[in-house]
Amino acid sequence: MAKVLVVEDDAVIGTVLESALRAHGHEVLWCRDGRSALRTAPAELVLLDLGLPDVDGVQVCRRLRTAMPAAVLVILTARADEMDVVVGLESGADDYLTKPIRLAELLARVRAHLRRGAPAPPSAPIVTIGALEVDTARRRVALDGREVPLRAREFDLLARLAGQAGVAVSRETLMTDVWDAQWHGSTKTLDVHIAALRRKLAAAAGSPQDVPRIATLRGHGYRLEEA
Template sequence: MQTVLIIEDEKDLAELVSFNLEKEGYRTIAAPDGISGLDEAQRQVPDLILLDLMLPGMMGTEVCKILKKSEKTAKIPVIMLTARGEEIDRVVGFEVGADDYVVKPFSTRELLLRIKAVLRRSLPDEPSGKTMRIGPIAIDPDRHTVAVAGEEIVLTTTEFKLLLNLAERLGRVQSRDLLLKNVWGYNYVGDTRTVDTHITRLRTKLGPAGDLIKTVRGFGYKMEEP
């Protein structure tokens, strides 16, 4: 049974989400603020976290930053919940490591589809038995690890999937829409900025090796040998 941690200060909403998730077979944990949410994440290590952006005491973005900096919780996928739908909020959410973003009010069906898609992305791929090497980058699909010049770097599940998708199609241009379909697992209509934001963060984490990911202006991205 997969566990979902709900960090949400609106009690009625948290209870409604919890009720619907448990109907679908998930186990749920609720936390009313960022501090208790961080404690629960460390203590129980859930399979996914639903994180409200506007929380008392500590913003959801700060909670997400802390989660992604901790080795124990860095790879837990995070879906941000917020009543604010401006593009800047989505971008900030992705920049601090969120895997997806749902704007309130949302339907239960939409939320469940997003949760299933994110959890599906976090499942390990079939063992390949080999490490992919592109220049200084070493990608181990079985262990879900990435190293640059021998030093391991921490990627979110989505960042790893994105890098692996580009690496497996080395030299081939991938449109933003195709990357959304292959990596995110559903059609994020009209929001290709999601891809751009994750590519920017991925390049930053890879350091100079991030230059191997090339932008194809007006279309998408590709990865090339050095």
Template sequence: MKTILIIEDERDLADLVAFNLEKEGYRTLTALDGANGLELARSQPPDLILLDLMLPGMMGMEVCKILKKSEKTAHIPVIMLTARGEEIDRVVGFEVGADDYVVKPFSTRELLLRVKAVLRRSLPDKPEGKVINVGPVTIDTERHMVAVEGDDVTLTTTEFKLLLNLAERLGRVQSRDLLLKNVWGYNYVGDTRTVDTHITRLRTKLGQAGELIKTVRGFGYKMEE
């Protein structure tokens, strides 16, 4: 049974989300502020976190930053919940490590679809184990690890899948829409900026090796030596 941690200061909304998730067979934990949410994430690591942006005391962005900097919680996917729908909020959310973003008011169906999609792509793929080398970058699919010139690089599951998708299609241009389909598993209608933001984070984590990922203006990305 998958466990989902809900960090949401509106008690009624938190209870409603928990009720609907439990109907779908999930186990839920609830925290009404960021500090308690962090404590629960550390003491009872969930499979996914639903994190409100506007929290008392500690904002959701700060909570997400702390989660993603800790080795114990960095792997846990995060879906941001917020009443703010401006693009800048979505971009900042992705930049601090959020895996998805749902704007209030949202339908139960939409939230459940997002939860299922994020959980699905957070599961390690089980292809035949192989090691892919692109320049100084080594991708070990069996161990789900990436290294640059022998030094391990910590990537989120989404970043790993994005890098692997590009590396397996070396030299071939991948459109943003195709990357959304292959990596995220469903379409973000009109929200290809999601790909751009994750590519920026991926390049940063790879350091100079990030230059292997090329932008094809007006279309998408490719990886080449």
């Protein structure tokens, strides 16, 4: 079982989440605003409402990601605008749920995130694709000799694609291998992580010609190609 931080200002929702998580054996700390959440000790999983009364939820998301780099961060949002969800994911969240929250889905998603370990590394501990080097043993990535700072899920995703460079990998396979075989919910988080990988690889490259290409295969998935 895990230590879970719930950041939710709605008393009804917070009470339901706290009770349900405790009933499943988790240690729960419930904060009703962003400032108190930012003062808490690290947790293994965070459920963060974006609509907080004191601090913008996206800012809280960014700061919690910095303070808790290893935590699973799931945003809860009532915002209908898809861009808000994307911004939240790009700010450090691993996943999202929209309100009204279906408790069974939330608990399944929590189990999936906590159960998910790092995917099995490729047979070689270091995978080299052109100027890209993925060190699966030390979980480090370098491009043109420059280290590329990646979050845990970003690394897992790149390592999975690099392990079969040049091969088309379906969305379903990536979600199973990088997130969880029993995944419940949207795969939009996959697209956001791919976009983050593309930006970070481009920023680290000495020249555009050195950037390995993550090709989008419409209706199927993605393929990592040498620059």
